[in-house]
Each structure stands twice: as structure tokens, then as C-alpha cells.
Amino acid sequence: MSEHKVAELDSVTIRFAGDSGDGMQLTGSRFTDTAALVGNDIATFPDYPAEIRAPAGSLAGVSGFQIQFSSHDIHTPGDRPDVLVAMNPAALKVNLKDLPEGGILVVNENSFTKGNLRLAHYESNPLEDGSLSGYRLIRVPMTDLTVKAVEETGVQRKLAERCKNFFALGVVFFLFERPLDTTIKWIEDKFGGKPEIAQANILALKAGFNFADTIEVFQTIYEVKKAKLPAGTYRSLNGNEAMALGVIAAGVKAGRPIFYGSYPITPASDILHELARHKDFGVKTFQAEDEIAAVGASIGASYGGALAVTGTSGPGVALKTEALGLAVMTELPLLIINVQRGGPSTGLPTKTEQADLFQAVLGRNGESPIPVLAAATPGDCFYVAIEGMRLAVKYMTPVLVLSDGYLANGAEPWRVPDLSELPEIEVKYAEPRDDGEEFKPYDRDPETLIRPWAIPGTRGLEHHIGGLEKDKLTGNVSYDPDNHEYMVKLRARKVAGMVRDIPDLEVSGPQEGELLILGWGSTAGAIISASERLRAQKIPVANAHLRYLNPFPANLGEVLGRYEKVLVPEMNLGQLRKLLQAEFLRPILGLNKVKGQPFKVEEIMDQARAILEQRTVAG
Amino acid sequence: MSEHKVAELDSVTIRFAGDSGDGMQLTGSRFTDTAALVGNDIATFPDYPAEIRAPAGSLAGVSGFQIQFSSHDIHTPGDRPDVLVAMNPAALKVNLKDLPEGGILVVNENSFTKGNLRLAHYESNPLEDGSLSGYRLIRVPMTDLTVKAVEETGVQRKLAERCKNFFALGVVFFLFERPLDTTIKWIEDKFGGKPEIAQANILALKAGFNFADTIEVFQTIYEVKKAKLPAGTYRSLNGNEAMALGVIAAGVKAGRPIFYGSYPITPASDILHELARHKDFGVKTFQAEDEIAAVGASIGASYGGALAVTGTSGPGVALKTEALGLAVMTELPLLIINVQRGGPSTGLPTKTEQADLFQAVLGRNGESPIPVLAAATPGDCFYVAIEGMRLAVKYMTPVLVLSDGYLANGAEPWRVPDLSELPEIEVKYAEPRDDGEEFKPYDRDPETLIRPWAIPGTRGLEHHIGGLEKDKLTGNVSYDPDNHEYMVKLRARKVAGMVRDIPDLEVSGPQEGELLILGWGSTAGAIISASERLRAQKIPVANAHLRYLNPFPANLGEVLGRYEKVLVPEMNLGQLRKLLQAEFLRPILGLNKVKGQPFKVEEIMDQARAILEQRTVAG
């Protein structure tokens, strides 16, 4: 390697952008893995189109992958990229607006053909017309160089060209002094069956690296040191993988088999794929004919004593609504996972949103209470799955867990836990009986109000359950007016009473004062970063994160009362805000973004500043 | 007729109770019609079991029908009966607790056999053991007398016995000085094809009347004078009939055919039955394979330019949830009727409840606003259907209308309106074009935000709609972040903006002060009665009724602000209360009854008094 100036940076954000067919998701993932293995903290944001493969070169077909890697704790994939890699004009067009002035812009100049420029609606070639003069533009004839580099393998030109994403990756690796070995190993594993393809990709990767070194395109290269994470063994993990692992771990902790009933839907399908691969843990996956069959089978499996889970996204939850009422009425444990996406209706299926909170808490016919939890980060999906299952089994109730598209596909370094660190999940089936006494399936623990889990196959516990109102003791059908009111209130009390099992809300920053920023779900990262930065600037904001949306933690009202203002940033029109107002009768401020994209740290900082300044002005 | 003391009463409540097979619903309806035709104000409450026909004589099989008739304005079927007619021991057992001491109790003593007593869980015969001494017990060997009375027709004994409900009706007609002619005419029409059955029923009716006269079972008979209702032509009508007529009338006013897509479900099925009988108005009814097909076909019909309606009950709405999101996204007019019943799940299918409000307003994935209205009385179902359709068509939006089991089956006298009194429903389809210019299906009125209704078959308007997010102008699929946020907010603004078209909330009683009782849906009658009675007792409560649940009337916040306390009685655990709190950030008091039964006037009066007394104590 030739001599280059090396500068040290705290953190860097890179965005790879190209055509759907250009392999940007793969390029991003490879960079992520390398950064993670080197010990950086990372956060990623893959952003791809809804079409499997939109026409090559079109704006609709642009696929992006952003990663922030850092030598300190980070919580988001970065607001704006420091480096943008644009594989074609369309990718440039779509992404350039996010690159700050002076940012590094790497383009594949071979792709700036007339045809591609037209597809990207460029009137003139931006590489030539001076419009990019505000950036550190690095033009690389990637296609040509790649084709030349892989010539020796003898692969066809078309296949050769496809290797250019590894060339681009090589360039970026050089810029940040990253080793190539993990990527080479990955390529060898992946293309084991096709050695010439593996060879071509490796050659392209190396060529990119060497090209950057040799022709000294970069005056300076950058180093991002290891982050100081808590000690432990780490891996990189996205939210869907974490959710699947959480489900499996819950099964292991409970010592009971998992049943996962699902119908494919973006962005939840990967949970099904992941679980289907782990039948060695006794996991039974069932791809149903539709969402109704998925939840129906899951209720049936739960009735049979399995740890039943049904995963989907918003429109799928809509279809499961009626059956969730049955789970409430029969009081069977069931975990429902909703990986939220942009709505309403089919909406923006590959984009993220948090607009299914109302549906989760209130969206059923009748008085039909269901506990609701939400995951804060990709890795937290693991813990939320376990906690959801713990509560479902303990309280004999369906529990709904919310994730979203951003968590599902975003990755972060994740400290691999030891099994012993995980909460216990105690499964107690009702015991067989031979005393001939009648079994009372709705007789319950007077304190927790939990009814017994009596599974078919158990001697002497034969009984009937169903969706009609039940007698409070025998479980027989009852149309008695007083019994109905009693049962409606009992079901509500049981869920409300779970508050005992829910940790108090903790606040970071000032424990009382002017402004609390309260988040839920995937806004956690942006809120933490924003709050920390504000506090670093001596702006006294507090922040907290709600993991339990129903019931709320016991101290929530008290916590809110300690702040003059409470701001809830959420990717909807103010759903948590309304729930809080209904409960605590105090005004809550909202910061609402419904663009299919996560919050930027700056957006939250700006809003917090504006609120505090307004106060100063007003006061 | 022999001489009897005649006393005048303001209003009387009668409950007919018997086995499901005893024809109590029919008996009640006949009494209702007669009372209505005589000019009383009436209100009825049929209450029947979920089984088609539970075992004869069993407690589960008891069917009841309560009617209040009055010489003044009444709003409920009465809290407790003045007269209870019990056709068998089970009916007595189930209903006696509601009869106040000194009440008139008419029983069919022939049915108090050992077997029936056992089925009703009576240890001893209540007719003999003195337990009924507190009531004015009138024992009638109805079966025997009926059989004897109809002997001459030669009908078989079993059929003869079945006439005993008309015997009972005759007895009650005598007690309240009612004429027999309408009932005789009704019998003749109904059993036209079977003259001997008609004859037997008429003989039984007359025999009952004469029996009561002859043997002077009643020392006094009662007169309830005509009510002073506003001038007009009246008929008796229940909520489901009214809803169906409202739908038809909306079609007539709009000059467009009605499409009604539905899957049978209690208590909404009668709307389908009624509409299916009126194809002469061009009404197209479609009995779908399930609720999803029902709403899907309705959306398709609306797309085709029909006035589309889909009716169901809570669990059916749950199944329609996903498709309602599509209606929101495509902005097509659609009326959704939910005749609420006891929930959650299958719940109490034949009982009433108001627990689907959350589902109506908030129960969908994504930000998915739908206007919601609720009917206040059986007759109001007519007007709510028309108003819902007017708004749906005008604002190009699905509109959800809530009724409930109590309204659906309860009857009241209804002033038959003239067509000219009804609001206009203006249907404007987009005009055909030949100018070759591109049609913009999402271009909209800048003020009302309404997009054009462009129906297939119209030249030059070919365009695409669907469930994916739409470009704000062209309606083409758009994944643009800013466009999505714009559209999410636009859909919310459009519905919120309908407030311009919604009348202000009006208050009866003091226009400011200590207590406002605010109702919605079928609680109207009990709340009005309670408030009027309280005010008559110089207790200064105000009352108001919310017909529009989303958006709320513009002055609602201001109205609430004029009262120290606001009480919302509802047949759920406090759903409107929560929505109000979320919106207006002030505490709302709830009176919640979830027993599958409507409020009694007294229950509301008691609670209002308690609230006011508490204030006095506290103050």
C-alpha cells in the first residue's frame, strides 16, 4: 500500500446506491460485516423498491443501503452520508440531495450513458456540466476496470460486469483502511459451487482496492477506531433475525416446542424463512393459505400446548382481527408479531412506519384487551419476542409485539447473550386428574386472574372453550347479564394487572424539568442520539423509551408529571400522543413524520430546540 | 263488555315472556301495533335467546318482549314491567325479579307441571307456595281454555295449544281496553292460506278477551290515552327496517341504484332480508360467501358508480378491516353498517352493546381515517343511513354507521316523512372527455379535498386506482416520501374537514352548569328520559347526544367546557369517554354497563344524583 495521509474520524456514514440489479444490498451488508468484525459500532438502513426488479436504470429501480460505523456508541444509521457511492445516474439523481456539500461522491462513470441519463431524467450529464462541483467527485470507470480485472477467469462479459459492486466495495474498503479477508472468505463460501464466479468477484474486489491505492484518488484515507462496547462476544444482526432467534430462545427457555403460523408478507417474511431453517430446535413452521388460517392454526396449536406465534405486517393483522378476539375470549397464550410498514391499505410495503399502534391496542370488536410491546432496536427484537412470550404464557393471553420495517432490515452489533441471562419462561399445564371432580377451566388465580392452561390429552380435564361468553367458573356458555359484565371487566383487569410485571419507566438526563422526549419502537435510536447531543450542548432535555404500550408502566403518569413539556416523536400522526392524552389528560407534543423513513437525529434536535426556545420567547 | 272501574294511566310497561316456541315476539309485536295505531307513543325491547329453539321449558329457552306505551313522549321500553305475562315456570323464574311489588302477574297455570318446574329449577310450585303473594297474581288455565275455545275449528290439539299466545294477548287487550280488529285483520292476512288456523287464532284471541271480561279477573282496567305526538302520519318501525328504508330512500334521493353486499349475521341480517324484498327500487342485494367478499364486492360496485352499502355486526367488521383500508386509499364512497352486539369474539350474539366504537374510529392498520355516525333510536336509523350515504358520496369516503341490537329490534312510532323533507344526495360523476388530455383522478377540490368519482364506462377517463400509495395528482403509484406524508395528512384533513358539514351539538336543559349527560347511539332514550325526569325534580342536569363520532361537531369542546362535570353513559367500558379525553384533555365521568342490556332510566338518574350529591358534599 502506498503512502497516504491517514485521518482519524469518530464516525462515518456511507450510502451505496445503484440499480436493483447492481447488488447494493449485498455490498452494504459486506461492508457492515467487516466494520462490525473490526469492532466498530454500526447501524444500517437498507432501502429498496417494492418491485422485485424495476426496469434497469430507472428511478423506481434505485436501491440503497446506508451504514454508519463509529468508534463510539451510535444509535442510528446516520442522518446524511459522508460518502455516496452512485452506480448509475438514477442512483445519483435520487440520492444526491442527501449528500452534504464537500461530501465524497464516488460514481461509476461508465454508466453515465445517454440512455441511462434519459432514464434518470437528466437533461445534461452531471459529470460534465459542473453541477457536482460542490462535492469531492471521484469518477471511476468501474465497469471497464472490472471487466478488465476479471478477464483471466474467462467468465462472460455480462457476468463480469456484475462484479462491479465488489470493485466499488474494494474502493471503499481502501478509503477506510478495511481488510479484505472476511469478504474474500464470504465470497468463497457463497460461490463455492461456482469457482470462476467466486474468483471473478474476488479479483474485482482486489482490483477496486488496488485501483484506489495506486491512482491515489483519495488524498486522505480515514481510520475509524474500534468502539468501546461493553465486553462480550458480538455479532451483527437485523431485527427479523433477532425476532426469530428470540422466538427460538423462548422455546428453549420454556422447554416447549414453537409453532409459527404465518402467511408471507413484506417486511415480516424473513422471520418465517429464518424459523423454517431451525427445525432442529423442534420449531414447527406452518405456511398458511392466508393470515386467518395462520392465526387460527396458531390458536389451535396454543390450545394444544405449543408456544404459538403468528407473524405478519399491518394488513395481515387486519385480517387476524376477528381471530384475535377468539384468543382473548378463550384466554390462550399467543404471540402476534406485527412488522409494521407504510399504510393505509397496501400503502408503502417496503417502507417503515409506526401507524399500527391504534390497531394493536384498540382495533377489535367488543371490549378486547391485548397487551402490546414494541421493540426499540434490531437487537431488541430478540428480547421483546422473549418478553412477549413470557407474558403470554404467564398471563394466558395473546400478546402483540410491534416491530417495523426499519428494525426488520436494519442491523446493529449485538452482544450474544448467554442462555442464563435470559428470563425464565415457566410453562405450567394443568395437572391430570383422576378424582372425577369436574374441572373448572375458568377458575383462576385470585390475584393475577390467570386461568389454567389445560391441554387436550390430559386425563380428567375434558372441557369446552369457545368464542361465546363464558361462565366465570365453569367456562360453560353463559348469557347471564351480570356474568358478562363481570367477565368483560375481569379480562380488562387481568391485562391491566400485568403492570405489576412491567418495569418502571426510566429516564435519561434530568429527572425533572422542561422537556421529556418520549419514544416508542424504532424511534429509540434517533431520540437517544438527539438527546445525548443536546445534553452535550448543555441543553437540558430528558429522554425515555416506552417498551410497554399496554398496559403502560405504573410510574408513567408520575414521570410525565415531572416535565413541563413532553414530546413524542413518532412515525404516524400522533397515535401514542393520543393514547397518553386519553390516559393522563395532559397535553403531549407530537413530532410526526410519515414518510416511510426513520427520523433523522437532527429533526428531533431541531424540534426540541424549537420547543425550548419557544418557551424562552413565551416566558 | 261488563262494567269495570276504568283508571287512567300515563304509561304502562308490559313484558310478555314464554318459551321460544310460545310466540312471544309475535304477541309483543301485535300488542305494539295496536298500541301504536291507537295513538300511543311506544318503545319496545325484544330479548330472545341465541339458540334457534332451546329445549322447551328450559331457562335458556325463555324469550321476552317488553313494550312501554304511553300518552306522552317516551324514549325507552320502560325500566321494569307493570305487567308480566309468564307463559311457563322458566319465564317466571327469569323475569320475576324485574316485576315491582304489587305488579300484575298473569300466568298460564297449565304450564306449571312438575316437569316444567324442574326444568326451571323450582323446588316447589310458586303458584302454591305463597312466594308470589306480593304481586297481583292472575292464574289463567290458558292452555285448557284455548283448546276448548278453538275446538270447533277441528284443528289438532298441538296446533290448538299453539294459539294460547293469542289467548294471552286477548286478556291483556282487555286489561288495557284495546280493540281486537287490527289483530284479527293481521291474523287473516297472515294465515290467509290456512283458514282453520286463522280461525283458531281469532277464536283464542276473543276467548282471552272475553274470559277477562266475564270472570272479572281485574278489578280495574286501565286506559292509556293517545300521545300528543307532532302531527303527521305514523307507523311503527324497528331499527333494522328503518336502516333498510333509509338505504332505499338514499337511492331514490340520489337517483342511483343501491348495491347491498352482505353476509348474514345476527343482529344485522334483517337489513339484508328487507332490502332483498325491494328489488322494485332497483336494489341489488348480494349475499356474499363471507364478509370479505361482501365488502370487496361493495367497493367494486362503488367503483362502478352504485351507491354501495355493506352491513354486518362487530365480528364481520373485523373481517372487513383490511378492505376498509382499500376504500380509504382509493377514496370511494361506501356505507358500512355495524349493528353492534355483545363482544368480544362471538360474545353474546343476540344481545346489545356499544363496544365497537374504538374499532370504528381507530381499528385499522396505517393512518386510515373513516367518518363515524351513530343512530339514536330505531327510527333514527333511517336518517343516519341517509346522512351516512350523503356524506360518503359527497366526500368520496367510506362512512361507518353504528346501530346496535337494541335499536335493531326495538320499535317506536315513526312519523312517515315526505320525500321532500329528506336531504338531497347529489351524485356527480366525472364527465366524459374527448380532449385527449390526461385525466387526473386524484386532482381535487382545494377546499373540500374531494376527488372526482370517475366511473368505468366513461369515455376519456381511463385511469388506475389501488391500495398502494398514490401520487397526489395523477394517482399513479408513488413511493415518494414527501408525497406519502402529504397524502396521509390530506386523507386526515379531508375527514376532519367534514366538520363543516356537521351540525353543532345542541344541549337540552341548562346551557351551562354542573352536569352534562352526554350520550351516543342507543343510550339516547334512557338519557333523555332520565334528564327530563331529573329536571322535573328540579335537579339541573343538561343532556346532549352525539350523532357524529368522527369528526366530532365543531362546538363539542366548547360545550364540554361549559359544564363542571360531564357524564357519558355507554354500554362499554368507556370508549367515548377515552376519545373525548384524548381530544379535549379534560376528565370525563363514565357510567358503564356491559350486560347485553340497555340502560334503565333509573340507573342514569341514580348516577347523576350521586355525582351531584358528591359535589355538594365535596363543595
Place this chain on the structure above:
Amino acid sequence: MNTATATPTKLTRKDFASDQEVRWCPGCGNYSILSQVQKVMPELGYPKEDIVFISGIGCSSRFPYYMATYGFHGIHGRAITLATGLKIANPNLSVWVITGDGDGLSIGGNHFLHGLRRNLDINIILFNNRIYGLTKGQYSPTSEFGKRTKSSPQGTIEHPIRPVRAAIAAEATWVGRSVDADAKHLAKMLKLMARHDGVSFLEVFQNCIIFNDKAFEAFAAKKVRDERMIYLEDGEPLRFGKDREWGLTLDGLTPHKVRIGENGVTEDDILVYDAKNPSMAYLLANLEYPEFPVPVGVFLDVQRDIYEQSLQAQIDEAKSKPGAGDINALLAGPNTWTVD
């Protein structure tokens, strides 16, 4: 179904009657079906606790309450989904689905289709009364074209589904039909379906005395039954009539009703029934009165991979791989790094 452990308990019919009051209309055909099911259960040899009855919503779907076994009264149309999950979770149970023509074929049509082709070892009984009973008399997907009901005052305009044919087309592995009042035949069918490995589907013609009385009377009434119904027997010629004087023949793909001894027709011309032949089953499922006798009995009885067994085999295979079930390895994944 025969995978449940058959223990030598000596149960009687009464052991299977629950303490719940039976709430069907007096005279409803459901009573006789209930009675036969209760009678047959002890003969199957399952311990009571291993038997589960699952239903949707409808008059028929109240059935589970009246059995002293485990019972799950589900929601409308979804009984097969509940049964599917239960059977997958515990293949050892004897699972019975009770459904109606509306519950199973209208709202539940999709699960019917997929439930049958998946071939779980469950038993499905469809009570076909050709009407919606519980909701008081609307037409169902099996109602005759033109039928006048509450929701079709001018007559239905829908071509009905034939449940047996639909089940065969959906590739059920055992398909049969019986009649509520024909106690002996019904009992026989129940036993046969229970013993079948894989999904079994039985249609029972059931009289709804209130909303569709005598729907099957024309051919199922005792005194005409022999002439107007035909009892399918595997390997036996398709003969019927009081003296078995009638028979069915096949001319290409067209069945004919013939009288033995007339027009030169002999016993040997009569088609021999083959319950292993889905094409024959399908053809017979098309026959309707009055053109033909109505077939009852076992239409189809074949074998195919059983879903829950195949799933278990995959689990066993997965478990046999080196490193299988190592949760720590799974959590760590292939690439880790260490921070100290």
C-alpha cells in the same frame, strides 16, 4: 385417524355425553348425528382425553358442547384452521371437526380447500342442511338454484356447491356421505373415517326442521331410500333397488341407470365401484336425484403423505445433523467478534 394411543379403556356411550343441556330444536337432525357419534366413540378405543371436537359457528357447530371430550367452539368458518394447528402441535390426538354447509363451504371455503389437500390426519363432518340455521334461514352454498329463502325472496340465482365433489377435487384422501336418520349407515361411516390415515371428510344430509324441513325426504325417506339412494361399496357392483334390480353402467364417461334383465342388461354390465379411483369418485359425486339414485357411502379411500408426519420427519432429520439444536451456536451465528 389411528395414531392416538389406543388404551384398553372400557368406555360406554354415556361416557361421551356431556352434562350440557342439548339446545337444538326438537326434531332437528343434529340429534341423531350426536347420538351416533356418542355411540361410536367408545368403539374407537381412544382414551376420552385424547379426543377433541372442534367447530365453527352454526347450529351444527354447537356439537362440541354436547360431547364429554375436549371441545373447542371456534369462530365462523375457521374450525379447520384450529384443528390444523392443534394436530400439528400434538399429532397424538384424535381430532374431529364439526362444520355446517355455511360454516364449512361459504365463509370456510378456503380452509376446506387447503385443509383437505394438506392431508392432516383429522376427521371432518359437514352437517349439510342446505340452509343457514343459526341465523334463521338464509340460503347456503348448497341450497338448490331457485330456492326461496329470507335472503332470496325471488329464489337464489347461484349454482350450488356439491360438498362431496368439492372434497374429491380438493384431493381429500377419504370422502364419504351419509344421512342423519340412517343410524346404522352413519355409524359405519363414522368408524371408517376414524380409521382412515389422513384427512377424512364426511357429508351428512341433516334435516333442519325449522327452516328447511324435508330437504332430503324425496330420496332419503325410509320407504323410498332403497330405490332412490345407492350404497357405494368398494369392489361391489353399483346396484340398488329393493331387490337390487337396478344398476349403473358407464358409457364412455356417461353413467346410465339400467334395470338388470331389461334390454339385455346383465349383472356383468354393472359398473364395479372402486373407492381407490378418484375419477370414479368424482363421476359418482355428480349424480343427483331424480335423474339418478343419490350415492352414499365411501366415495374415496386413498393414501398420501400425511402433513404432520412429514413435518415431524423433517424435524427428525434436522435434529440428526451435527450441531443440531445448539442454541448458543445459533445465537452466536457464523461471524462473531469479541470486545473485552
Place this chain on the structure above:
Amino acid sequence: MNTATATPTKLTRKDFASDQEVRWCPGCGNYSILSQVQKVMPELGYPKEDIVFISGIGCSSRFPYYMATYGFHGIHGRAITLATGLKIANPNLSVWVITGDGDGLSIGGNHFLHGLRRNLDINIILFNNRIYGLTKGQYSPTSEFGKRTKSSPQGTIEHPIRPVRAAIAAEATWVGRSVDADAKHLAKMLKLMARHDGVSFLEVFQNCIIFNDKAFEAFAAKKVRDERMIYLEDGEPLRFGKDREWGLTLDGLTPHKVRIGENGVTEDDILVYDAKNPSMAYLLANLEYPEFPVPVGVFLDVQRDIYEQSLQAQIDEAKSKPGAGDINALLAGPNTWTVD
């Protein structure tokens, strides 16, 4: 479908291509289907504004965007329900449903069943790629038993649905099959289905180049097609092969593949196809490669009451009654009284 007013507009293929960028993967079989549909449309003679394409969700369901007609991209599995309501509301339209094997047969299975038996005059095209394309490669209800996909890493354990057979069993009145790449045949099928009165159902084998490439290659590839597929023609003997040297015969209910001239088989032994015979259609729908040639063409073409027409007839009848449509009389009902 032929009730729409055929006006003598001279439209061309280009008139039917919308301005929307086609976003399928390069090489996807959907392109050729789109191309044939656009080509055939002008020949049908409907004004453009009377044509509506309705779909569910899936790659195939993006189809309506690419047609310059009215188009409705619905929700997953519900296209037939939307089409049903639309056609009832306006019987004058030419309504086309575009669906996939997942959309139409998995989540949409119930509407498939009921939509077909109701026999509305709509046209349904099912793009069968035997995979879920849009959700990136899970098995579908038409995937082969044992197929390894993202959601079945050890192979599926479900017996597939055969769409044509299911459609025949559901009593569709016109049923056909074609192949994406066989442009001429596909165009012919499209025209025939359009002209049929009543529901028509066409399965098109469609190649998903990304997730299930070459699924139909074994028999549908150009060079083997003649030997491995059989083109059904009403009234013609079932012959195939480059020189039509092969044929199908029927032995009872069992079809056989025979070579004419061998073993004494002559032309006259070959079964003559009868598209009016549902039993034959059902039998042929069972044939699969490699045991048999795969049949394409018109399986079934029969007539039955058409739903929207029957409904209109009931309305006309109701309107012809004395007092019909009198809203004041309706509102007043039979019993009124007057308050002054």
C-alpha cells in the same frame, strides 16, 4: 364476455399500452402475456372505456397499471370480489381479473370457488408461476411437492392444487390453459375467453425468471412442446407429437398414451375431445408430464344462467308488479295512523 356495446372504434395495440413504466424483471414471462393482451384487445371491439382490469397483489397483479384501460389494483386475494361488485353494478363492462397462483388460489381461494360457481360474465386470468414472486420466493399452492424454497428449506410437504381442475370442479363455464411464451396460442385463448358468455378462467404457465426459472421448460420449451403438450380442440381427436403420431385413449376411466400404428392402435381408437363434457375436462385436467403430455387449450365451454342477468331479471320482474317502486308507499308501510 360479449354484452358490452361493441362500437366500431379502430383501436390498435398501442392504444392499450399505458404510459406507466413496466416494472417486471427483465425476462419475466409477464411481458409476453401483457403483449398478447394488448394485441388482442383491439380485436374484441370494445370501446376502451368499457374495459376494466382488476387484480389483487403480486407481481402479476401489477398488470392493470400497464393497460390504458380502467384499472383497479386491489388487495391480496380479493380481485374476484371487486370484479363481482363491479359487474353487478354495471353489466355492460368488459371485466378482466388478473391474479397469481398465490393471490388467486391461496388467500383468494374462497372467492375463486364462489366466483366461478356464480358464473358472472367476467374473465379471469391466473398467472401461474408456481411461486410467490413479489414476496421473493416462498412456495405457492401450485408448487410441486418437495420443492425447496425460502419458506420450505427442506422441501414442501403439501400436495399442490391444479388450477384448471379446481376451476372445473368449481363449475366454471369456460376453462382454458396456455403458456406465456406461446404467443399465438395465448392470443387465441384470450379471444375465446372474451367471447364466452359467463365466467371464463384461463391458467397461463408463466415463467418467473428470478425465483422459479424454467418451471415449465421440461414440456413447454419450444423444441419439445409438440411432443410433451397436447392441444385440446373441441371435436378433434386427442393427438399430439411432431407428426401427430401420438394419441390418448380411454380405458374405462383411465387414459392411456398410445402411438398410432403401434399395437394395433388406429386413428379411430383415439379419444375425441368434447369441450362440453365436464367429466372429460376433469379427467384431462389430471394429466401431467412426464407421464402424459400436458393439455393446453379449451378444457370446458358450456352455458349456464349468468348471475348478473338473473339478478336483472328479478329486478325487472319486481318492477313490473303493480305499485312497484312507490317510495311513499314503502315508507308508510301497511299500517299507519294519523296524528293531527
